[in-house]
Amino acid sequence: MLSRLRRIQSKKNSAVCVGLDPDPDRMPAPLRDRSPLDATLVFCRSIIDATAEAACAFKLNFAFFEVLGPTGIQMLGEIARIIPDDCLTIADAKRGDIGNSARFYARSIFDEMGFDSCTVAPYMGRDAVEPFLARANTGAFVLTRTSNDGAADLQEACTCSGTPLYLHTARKVAEWSDDAPATGGLVVGATAPEALAEIREACPRLPFLVPGVGAQGGDPAAVMAAAHTDRAPVVVNSSRSILYASDGDDYAEAAADAARSLRDRLRGS
Amino acid sequence: MLSRLRRIQSKKNSAVCVGLDPDPDRMPAPLRDRSPLDATLVFCRSIIDATAEAACAFKLNFAFFEVLGPTGIQMLGEIARIIPDDCLTIADAKRGDIGNSARFYARSIFDEMGFDSCTVAPYMGRDAVEPFLARANTGAFVLTRTSNDGAADLQEACTCSGTPLYLHTARKVAEWSDDAPATGGLVVGATAPEALAEIREACPRLPFLVPGVGAQGGDPAAVMAAAHTDRAPVVVNSSRSILYASDGDDYAEAAADAARSLRDRLRGS
Numbered sequence: 001m002l003s004r005l006r007r008i009q010s011k012k013n014s015a016v017c018v019g020l021d022p023d024p025d026r027m028p029a030p031l032r033d034r035s036p037l038d039a040t041l042v043f044c045r046s047i048i049d050a051t052a053e054a055a056c057a058f059k060l061n062f063a064f065f066e067v068l069g070p071t072g073i074q075m076l077g078e079i080a081r082i083i084p085d086d087c088l089t090i091a092d093a094k095r096g097d098i099g100n101s102a103r104f105y106a107r108s109i110f111d112e113m114g115f116d117s118c119t120v121a122p123y124m125g126r127d128a129v130e131p132f133l134a135r136a137n138t139g140a141f142v143l144t145r146t147s148n149d150g151a152a153d154l155q156e157a158c159t160c161s162g163t164p165l166y167l168h169t170a171r172k173v174a175e176w177s178d179d180a181p182a183t184g185g186l187v188v189g190a191t192a193p194e195a196l197a198e199i200r201e202a203c204p205r206l207p208f209l210v211p212g213v214g215a216q217g218g219d220p221a222a223v224m225a226a227a228h229t230d231r232a233p234v235v236v237n238s239s240r241s242i243l244y245a246s247d248g249d250d251y252a253e254a255a256a257d258a259a260r261s262l263r264d265r266l267r268g269s
Numbered sequence: 270m271l272s273r274l275r276r277i278q279s280k281k282n283s284a285v286c287v288g289l290d291p292d293p294d295r296m297p298a299p300l301r302d303r304s305p306l307d308a309t310l311v312f313c314r315s316i317i318d319a320t321a322e323a324a325c326a327f328k329l330n331f332a333f334f335e336v337l338g339p340t341g342i343q344m345l346g347e348i349a350r351i352i353p354d355d356c357l358t359i360a361d362a363k364r365g366d367i368g369n370s371a372r373f374y375a376r377s378i379f380d381e382m383g384f385d386s387c388t389v390a391p392y393m394g395r396d397a398v399e400p401f402l403a404r405a406n407t408g409a410f411v412l413t414r415t416s417n418d419g420a421a422d423l424q425e426a427c428t429c430s431g432t433p434l435y436l437h438t439a440r441k442v443a444e445w446s447d448d449a450p451a452t453g454g455l456v457v458g459a460t461a462p463e464a465l466a467e468i469r470e471a472c473p474r475l476p477f478l479v480p481g482v483g484a485q486g487g488d489p490a491a492v493m494a495a496a497h498t499d500r501a502p503v504v505v506n507s508s509r510s511i512l513y514a515s516d517g518d519d520y521a522e523a524a525a526d527a528a529r530s531l532r533d534r535l536r537g538s
Contacts, residue, residue, distance in 0.1 A: 021369070021370070023369060061366075061370055063366060063369070063370035063371070063373040063374045063377075064369075064370070064373055066342075066373065066374065066377045067373035067374075067376055067377045067381070069342070069343070069377075069381060070339035070340065070342045070343040071339065073335075073338070073339045073342045074338070074339040094364070094365050094366050094390070095363070096363050096365065096390050096392075096412075097330075097332060097363050098415075098417045098419065099417075100290070100292060100332070100333075101290070101330055101332035101333070102332070104332040104333055104335065104336035105332045105335065105336075107336055108332075108335045108336045108338075112336070112338060121363070121365050121390045121392050122392060122422075122423060123365075123390050123391060123392045123412055123415075123423060123424070124412065124415050124417060124419050124420065124424075125415075125417065125418070125419020125420060125421065125422030125423055125424070126418070126419045126422050127417050127418055127419040128417075128419055129419075143365075143392055143393065146367075146392075146393050146394075148367045148368075148393060148394065148396050148397075149394070149395070149396055150367065150393050150394020150395040150396040150397055150398075151393065151394060152394065153391075153394030153395050153441055154391060154392060154394055154429075154434065154437070154438065154441070155392070155393075155394070157429045157437065158427040158428060158429040158434050158437060159427060159428060159429070160423075160426045160427040160428070165423065165427050165434070168423070168426070168427060169423065172422055172423070
C-alpha cells in the first residue's frame with residue numbers, strides 16, 4: 001500500500017483524504033426527498049465525482065452505512081469499487097478482535113468489499129492487529145493518538161516505562177509491521193501537534209492517517225510540517241467541512257472547492 | 270440490563286453464555302452440503318434450540334456473520350430475535366468510535382437489530398463508550414483484560430499512576446456507567462484469575478462477561494469464586510467447546526450436553 005500511496009501523492013500532489021460520513025440528517029436539499037439509502041448512494045457518488053481530482057484517498061466511515069442495514073453494508077463495497085484507481089480506499093471500521101474473528105473481518109473488508117486499507121483498534125494487542133497486516137498490497141491504520149477529547153482517558157493518562165500509551169502503541173505497530181506483507185500505519189489526530197511530531201520521530205517509516213482538521217480545528221500546515229515525509233506520507237482526512245460545505249444545489253461544487261482548498265493548504269500554497 | 274440478567278440467572282441458576290461463532294469451515298457433517306449462509310442459519314437455530322435451557326445469554330460474534338456479506342448482517346438481527354426471552358443477547362462487535370459514528374453503531378445494534386447489549390473497545394476513551402450507555406434496558410461490556418496473548422502488549426504493559434491499564438480501564442468504565450441509563454459491564458478473561466479478582470474488588474457493581482474458559486483453558490470454578498456476586502453477576506462465555514462438541518449428526522445434543530456440563534461446573538456441582 002505504501003508505494004502506491006506514494007505514487008498517488010506524487011502524481012496528484014495532494015495529501016487530502018475525503019471522509020465519507022454521509023449523515024442522513026444532513027443531506028443537501030436536492031436529496032432530502034429521497035429514501036435514506038438512495039440519498040446516501042447519490043450523495044457519495046456526487047462527492048466522489050466532484051472531489052477525486054483533488055484527493056489521494058477516500059475514507060468510508062462504516063457506522064454511517066451499517067445504520068442503513070444490510071443494503072447499507074452492500075453499498076460499502078459498491079462505493080469502494082466506484083472510487084477511481086488513483087485514490088486509496090480506507091475502510092474506517094476500527095475493527096479489533098483476535099484469531100478467526102480478525103481474519104474474517106479482514107477477509108470481509110479486503111477480499112469481499114475490496115478496500116485497500118482499514119482502521120484497526122490496538123487495545124487487544126498484537127494478535128488483533130497482525131491479521132490486518134497479512135495481505136500484500138493492503139494496509140492497516142492503527143488507532144494511536146486520536147483527535148477526540150477521550151484521548152486523554154487512556155492514550156495520554158497511561159504510560160509504559162515512562163512512554164505515553166500513544167507512543168508505546170506507535171512503537172508496537174512499527175514492530176508488528178516490520179517484515180509484514182502489508183503496510184502498517186497510524187491514526188494520529190491533528191489536534192495534538194506535539195504528539196504528531198513525537199510519533200513521527202519514533203516511527204519514521206509509517207504512513208499516518210490524520211483526522212481532526214476542518215471541523216475539529218487542527219491546522220493543516222502544522223500537520224504537514226510535523227509529520228509528512230516523502231518516505232512516510234501523511235494522509236489528512238476531512239469529512240464534514242467537505243461533505244457539508246453547502247447544503248444547497250451546489251453541494252458537489254462546494255465540496256470540490258473545499259477539497260481543493262484543503263489540498264492547497266496542505267501544499268503550503 | 271443488570272436487573273434482567275440477575276432475574277434470568279436466578280431463575281435458571283446458570284451463568285453460561287453460548288458464543289455463536291459459526292465457522293463455515295467447521296460446520297457439522299449434516300450441514301456441509303448447504304450453502305454457507307444456509308448452513309450458518311440452520312446451525313445457529315439448532316444450537317440455540319438445544320442450549321437455551323442451560324444458558325443465561327447468547328453472544329453473537331459479528332465477524333462470522335459479516336464475512337457472509339449483507340445477508341449475513343441481516344441474519345444477525347434474525348438470530349437475535351429467535352433467542353428466547355429468558356436469555357440475554359450480546360452483540361460481540363467490539364465497536365469503538367466517537368460522536369455520530371458511535372451513536373449510529375449503537376442505533377444499528379440496539380434499535381435495528383434488537384440486541385440487549387454490545388461489546389465496546391475503550392482505546393478512544395469516554396466519548397467512545399458513553400453512546401453505548403445511553404439507552405435504558407441495554408448494556409455495554411467494555412474490553413478490559415482480554416483472554417488473548419496480546420493482552421500483555423498494552424493492557425498489562427502500561428500503567429496509570431501505578432495502576433495497570435486494565436484496572437485503569439475498569440475504573441473508568443465504573444465512573445462512566447455511574448448514573449448512565451444503561452448498564453456498564455466489563456470483558457475480563459478467565460485466563461488471568463488474579464486480574465479477575467483484582468478487577469472485581471475495584472468494581473463491585475459491574476457485571477462481567479468472561480471469555481477464555483473451554484478451548485482457551487480458563488477454570489470455570491475459579492472464575493465464579495473470584496468474580497461472581499449476586500449484585501454483580503458474571504456471564505461465562507464458551508464458544509468452540511459447545512458449538513463443536515461433535516461434528517456429526519448429534520452436534521446439537523452434544524452442544525446441549527456441553528452447555529449443561531459448563532452450567533453445572535459454574536454452579537460448583
